[in-house]
Amino acid sequence: MTKAELIEKIAREADIPKATAKVAFDSALDGIKKGLKKRNSKVTLVGFGTFKNVYRKTRMGRNPQTGEKIKIKGRNVVTFKPGKHLP
Structure with a gap:
């Protein structure tokens, strides 16, 4: 939709x-x-689910084409956890 x-x-x-x-x-x-502007904030819509702003730490990754190690910067991401009544 x-x-x-x-x-x-x-x-x-x-x-x-x-x-x-x-x-x-x-x-x-x-x-x-x-x-969701602030780190670790959340918005709960009862019966629907919860949006949460979480911080992902800086981590090491790998370029799939060259195999070279790269540094992936930390950043805020929004996650969603569906409510138990949401199919």
Whole structure:
């Protein structure tokens, strides 16, 4: 399902215009993004799942073409753990 299809479904089920559904959907996504700004922060949507911002440490990797060792910098990544009611 695409973002446009999801917005269309929200508009149809809530009986609101698509423009209003788009604003609501974008606002929800923006809230999730802002909630994940800090390291080790998390956003829990009960019945859906938990988004968590975690830090991956710097590690050594290998270039698959040359076999040369490379350093992979540490960075923040977002993980998602589905809720138990999510299929």
